[in-house]
Amino acid sequence: MTLLFVCLLLIYSGFSLFVIHFWRRKPSQTYPLKQELTLLVPVLLLNALWLWLPILQSQRLLLGFGHAMAMLSWITLVLYWCGSFFYRLQGLQLFLFPIAVLSLLCDVFLPGATTGVVVDNSAFALHIMSSLLAYSLFALATLLAWLMLWLARDLRQHRLSPSVSFLPPLLSIEKLMFQSLTMGFVSLTVSLLSGMLFSEYVFGHAFTWTHKIIFGIASWVIYAGILFLRWRQGARGKKIAIAVIVGFILLMLAYAGSKFVLEIVLAHSR
Structure with a gap:
């Protein structure tokens, strides 16, 4: 899991730096959205593995502060990915990718409650x-x-x-x-x-x-x-x-x- 965390952190950090660089240096050029959406598919799947594997292993829903923030960030990214096929959402990446980095750090260093709850109804x-x-x-x-x-x-x-x-x-x-x-x-x-x-x-x-x-x-x-x-x-x-x-x-x-x-x-x- 440590290796997965480092990979996700580096990937989201790379996405963040690329978007910021593109926005500052090449704003008039066409943003490579198709390439971004293609690259995001395996990243979001890896992110899902990071979030859901502990839940599947413990059979409990983790609702601690850090994990909740990471879950919300991931769902928001999934909504962004889906919505990008129908709407022009360019610009949201400037916030979404850095937020993904921060939420991963929160999940590891500020996890909060780690016992979880059973979803039984x-x-x-x-x-x-x-x-x-x-x-x-x-x-x-x-x-x-x-x-x-x-x-x-x-x-x-x-x-x-x-x-x-x-x-x-x-x-x-x-x-x-x-x-x-x-x-x-x-x-x-x-x-x-x-x-x-x-x-x-x-x-x-x-x-x-x-x-x-x-x-x-x-x-x-x-x-x-x-x-x-x-x-x-x-x-x-x-x-x-x-x-x-x-x-x-x-x-x-x-x-x-x-x-x-x-x-x-x-x-x-x-």
């Missing part, structure tokens, strides 16, 4: 799958929102920076962001409902109001408001993009933030 499986999918879709939407702000700033300042020619058109980024938000919102709704209605089966105890539920509902309200304003008024622009980022921060606080504090900060302070 369909309600729990539904909750976990919908949660992971929601986080990954909202991560994509957040990166797209960040690209929107970045590109809008350069266009507003009439700057001919590498981002203007490297990134997709602003309207295309905005359209993809709202599509990701819609799918993520459906997944988050399923996740929240399954956690609240089937708490006995999912968590083994009756439903209680926790910080995770509160932050999760707060992010749900923000995303619901964004989609409602988009539907009723065609809302768009800087404020919407910032709201998307704020919603994701709350969502991260709901799960990743609490796990980091409980499993990393408090565990090391004892």
Whole structure:
């Protein structure tokens, strides 16, 4: 497993350096997307082996901080790979590959809880799958929102920076962001409902109001408001993009933030 970790770390680091170099030096040239997607196939399979082999060996779902971050990063990369065949997602690589590097490092050096849990009922499986999918879709939407702000700033300042020619058109980024938000919102709704209605089966105890539920509902309200304003008024622009980022921060606080504090900060302070 150590060799696999080193290989993945070097490959994702190489991808990161190549994309950054291409963006800075050759933004007007055609990005070798087909070659990238082809190379990503074995890399994503190796990454899946890294993530799922310990789970298959222990017959338990690992939900520690580091492993959860690595899992979310991998799912987001898979969504990016699939979506690249239908949409122009160029620019997301600038974030996705470095995030993959950081998530692998977190998985090894900040694993958090390593005991894992047994997925022994369909309600729990539904909750976990919908949660992971929601986080990954909202991560994509957040990166797209960040690209929107970045590109809008350069266009507003009439700057001919590498981002203007490297990134997709602003309207295309905005359209993809709202599509990701819609799918993520459906997944988050399923996740929240399954956690609240089937708490006995999912968590083994009756439903209680926790910080995770509160932050999760707060992010749900923000995303619901964004989609409602988009539907009723065609809302768009800087404020919407910032709201998307704020919603994701709350969502991260709901799960990743609490796990980091409980499993990393408090565990090391004892």
